[in-house]
Amino acid sequence: MPRSGAEARRRLQQAALELYRERGFDQTTTAEIAARAGVNERTFFRHFPDKREVLFDGEADLRAALTQSVAEAPDDLQPLEILLRAFRKAEGILEGNRPFAEPRLRVIAETPALRERDLAKAASMSEALAEALRRRGVPDRLAGLAAQTGWAAFHHAMQDWIDDPSRSLDAHLLQAFDDLRALSLTVPPAQASTQASALAQARPGD
CATH class of the missing domain: 1.10.357.10 (Tetracycline Repressor, domain 2)
Structure with missing residues (x-):
């Protein structure tokens, strides 16, 4: 079991990331994340409001x-x-x-x-x-x-x-x-082309 809140939080993050990569986000539950991290689901919700927020800590x-x-x-x-x-x-x-x-x-x-x-x-x-x-x-x-x-x-x-x-x-x-x-x-290419055409038209003798 994690001995501190910081350690539990870190393990929950790592467990969630592993499970999301293995099974996909939609197929993973908070109970599974908690079990992988070695804590209970109540501990998960003490640290994160939902399973999305684990990735935005x-x-x-x-x-x-x-x-x-x-x-x-x-x-x-x-x-x-x-x-x-x-x-x-x-x-x-x-x-x-x-x-x-x-x-x-x-x-x-x-x-x-x-x-x-x-x-x-x-x-x-x-x-x-x-x-x-x-x-x-x-x-x-x-x-x-x-x-x-x-x-x-x-x-x-x-x-x-x-x-x-x-x-x-x-x-x-x-x-x-x-x-x-x-x-x-x-200078955007279209603008550069327009400028070049204008200069060409302005040349004497053209």
Whole structure:
């Protein structure tokens, strides 16, 4: 039997992940998760409200770390730079959970009910970041856009980190935000074609 609440929680998470991968999320019960973890079902519900939340543990800690970092960022940073700084400061939380992160993402990707919960969690996190930016004086519309865009870049970096563990999460975060900046500087192909045609028509003697 696990000797502490933290140990029981960790074993429940690991047991759930194993069973979801073996049998599928829909076919796994909370009683089976508890039995695999060596605890009773009542212990499961002391730690998690339902079997979906086992895979989303740590969200509150991440939210608190990100919003605090946004609040403490230097005044001279732009919104996206504030968010990048926050994501980089939270890297320790995510790096420490890496063994759980990869299989977790795969289970979520394969399970409609979990994808729905993941989207809801992402929207909630994005809104928390937007509110943190608003409290810094960022206009409402820009705060929402920055939070949604920044969270998308963060999610992209997380997936790249899972796919390419040879580079740190920090390196993937920096790359994702560099790519985001590059997108805003790149002329779309259709626009570039239109501009080229306009220049050609404007040449003397044509």
